[in-house]
Amino acid sequence: MNIAFHGAARTVTGSKHLITLKNGTRILLDCGLFQGMGHVTDKLNDYFGFDAKKVTYLVLSHAHIDHCGLLPKLIAEGFEGKIFCTPATMDLARILMMDSAKIQMQDAEYANRHLRNGEEMEEALYTEEDVIKTLSLMKIVEYEEDFEIEQEIRLKFTDAGHILGSAAVHLTITEEGKPTRITFSGDVGRYGDLLLKSPQQFDQADYILMESTYGDSLHKDLDPIEDLLLEIINNTCKVKKGKVIIPAFAVGRTQELLYALNGLELKGKLPDVPYYVDSPLSSKATEILKNHPEVYNNGVKETLKIDHDVFGFKGLRFIESVEESKALNEDPRPSVIISASGMAEAGRVKHHIRNNISNQKNTILMVGYCEPNSLGGRLIAGQKVVEIFRDEYDVKAEVQLIKSMSAHGDYEDLLQFLSCQDPAKVKQLFLVHGEYEVQQHFATRLKDNGFKHVAIPEYHQVFEFGVTIFF
Numbered sequence: 001m002n003i004a005f006h007g008a009a010r011t012v013t014g015s016k017h018l019i020t021l022k023n024g025t026r027i028l029l030d031c032g033l034f035q036g037m038g039h040v041t042d043k044l045n046d047y048f049g050f051d052a053k054k055v056t057y058l059v060l061s062h063a064h065i066d067h068c069g070l071l072p073k074l075i076a077e078g079f080e081g082k083i084f085c086t087p088a089t090m091d092l093a094r095i096l097m098m099d100s101a102k103i104q105m106q107d108a109e110y111a112n113r114h115l116r117n118g119e120e121m122e123e124a125l126y127t128e129e130d131v132i133k134t135l136s137l138m139k140i141v142e143y144e145e146d147f148e149i150e151q152e153i154r155l156k157f158t159d160a161g162h163i164l165g166s167a168a169v170h171l172t173i174t175e176e177g178k179p180t181r182i183t184f185s186g187d188v189g190r191y192g193d194l195l196l197k198s199p200q201q202f203d204q205a206d207y208i209l210m211e212s213t214y215g216d217s218l219h220k221d222l223d224p225i226e227d228l229l230l231e232i233i234n235n236t237c238k239v240k241k242g243k244v245i246i247p248a249f250a251v252g253r254t255q256e257l258l259y260a261l262n263g264l265e266l267k268g269k270l271p272d273v274p275y276y277v278d279s280p281l282s283s284k285a286t287e288i289l290k291n292h293p294e295v296y297n298n299g300v301k302e303t304l305k306i307d308h309d310v311f312g313f314k315g316l317r318f319i320e321s322v323e324e325s326k327a328l329n330e331d332p333r334p335s336v337i338i339s340a341s342g343m344a345e346a347g348r349v350k351h352h353i354r355n356n357i358s359n360q361k362n363t364i365l366m367v368g369y370c371e372p373n374s375l376g377g378r379l380i381a382g383q384k385v386v387e388i389f390r391d392e393y394d395v396k397a398e399v400q401l402i403k404s405m406s407a408h409g410d411y412e413d414l415l416q417f418l419s420c421q422d423p424a425k426v427k428q429l430f431l432v433h434g435e436y437e438v439q440q441h442f443a444t445r446l447k448d449n450g451f452k453h454v455a456i457p458e459y460h461q462v463f464e465f466g467v468t469i470f471f
């Protein structure tokens with residue numbers, strides 16, 4: 001049996017890990033889209049590195065596009081097996097993949113309308129029809145259900161606390177009478193998330209694929225999120241009479257922001273300005289979260305006792321149409337605009353940033369992880385001039401960052417996630433879903449915690465199970 005790392009290898013997007021059994025059965029863990037790396041991204045998304053037709057099963061850890069965003073392409077290229085995921089992941093994956101298909105078609109159209117001499121036409125990776133086919137292959141597995149995929153392959157999901165429906169994947173594969181337990185962390189959330197429960201403990205594994213996005217940082221802010229938001233909104237909207245533009249993932253960060261703003265209202269502190277969620281996808285995701293109250297942590301359950309709508313408050317409007325979205329640009333009044341995508345690479349927020357970035361009255365507030373080459377990443381890095389839709393803009397608006405709003409745990413969270421394991425019994429730990437430098441630091445930290453065999457696989461690299469790699 002072997003495993004090949006076809007994405008999220010020394011990088012944070014494109015999650016795709018292929019386990020091949022001796023009998024030829026192939027299990028693909030995630031089938032994510034590469035994002036935020038400019039023109040390189042297109043090339044990476046074009047070629048899987050394996051034959052889609054030969055994949056037997058797919059296990060999906062969660063619905064973020066960098067984990068499920070190439071599923072429709074896998075199906076378009078001939079995959080016909082089942083896709084296993086949690087119920088909430090299925091709900092979310094439906095809207096996120098549909099949105100992804102739409103964004104890709106719109107971006108391709110936009111690029112083709114603005115072609116410059118000698119440039120080739122762009123094509124969308126897949127269509128909404130491919131997404132519909134994908135949905136028909138999805139099969140629900142509940143958290144903690146001991147599910148038999150086939151006689152020698154068992155699957156269990158545990159809550160990873162990262163987004164609604166997110167799971168760590170535990171496979172027990174028996175070959176020649178010998179079981180091998182493989183855990184894939186998926187993306188790991190924080191202990192003490194504003195909305196979600198903390199990641200669950202899990203049984204001892206032989207092999208672990210561990211995400212490492214924040215393997216070298218701690219992101220506890222000194223002040224609570226509510227206080228940070230209050231200060232930024234007051235400074236921008238009340239003192240400077242500007243706008244706060246918040247690029248936020250449609251799932252997770254947007255609802256967390258709404259919950260925090262609602263918390264300010266409950267305390268009577270919410271600044272009296274218009275608040276907009278300008279992303280139809282974020283509106284849908286908010287509805288889905290409202291339909292899954294079972295995932296809320298105790299804090300949210302307590303708030304629900306005094307406020308039946310914990311994601312709604314005075315002054316909040318959900319924007320649907322493109323016309324309304326464009327109208328926000330012509331409205332000079334101070335306001336707060338929450339819009340997707342989180343890395344500011346696509347979606348309506350890119351337009352809002354373009355229209356507001358060169359005015360010092362405004363604030364661009366980043367609230368989650370950004371791939372360094374994405375627009376969000378370049379803003380966080382402090383670039384003074386950025387390219388948006390092929391034109392250059394001076395960055396005069398203030399760029400702020402609330403670190404603790406990441407959906408990913410920091411290294412203390414990641415170590416806590418692994419604390420249920422006896423490191424001596426883990427034969428190999430593979431670091432995935434992280435930047436290489438960060439992974440090297442995290443590997444050292446893991447070794448200090450008793451995990452002797454830590455590997456950092458390269459893109460397309462194959463490892464035989466049972467052969468220990470020393471780094």
Ligand SMILES: [Zn+2]
Pocket residue numbers: 062064067162187
């Ligand atoms: Zn994720």
